[in-house]
Amino acid sequence: MYxxxxxxSAECGDSMSALEAMINAWMEAEHPRIRHxxxxxRGEHILLSFVYEDARLLEQRVAASTQTGITGGFPRIYDEDLMDERPTSPRIPATPPPMH
Structure with a gap:
């Protein structure tokens, strides 16, 4: 979820270094995955807006999906299906078609 x-910048007296420090502190504390x-x-003030994902929530989702057998976003059954593929499979020809 985004x-x-x-x-x-009005929150820090329009000081660029103070604004940077606020943003850096937020980034260090939250580790956001910034999307936009x-x-x-706003008048004389600078507004910076971030759309982000919470990295901790993403890590929790990945950990949960790994525990349930979903890797790489695909259920485990697809991995097993690919393991059954042989070079002679009709889906993947053993030799490429001739060039004309």
Missing amino acids: KFKGFD VCQSM
């Missing part, structure tokens, strides 16, 4: 986080960033002006 989340939104906004930063307003937007910068805009």
Whole structure:
């Protein structure tokens, strides 16, 4: 699920270094997976908006899917099906078709 986080330079007295420190502290604490960033002006103030995914939630989902047998986003049954593939399979020819 995507989340939104906004930063307003007015919150830090329009100091660029203070704004950077706020954003860096958030990134270090939350480890967001940023999907979109937007910068805009509100009068004399800079607004920075982030659309992100919570990295911890993503890691939990991946761990849960691994425990249930889903790897790479595909159920385990597909992995087993691919293991049964032989070079002589009708889906994958052993030799490429001739070039004309």
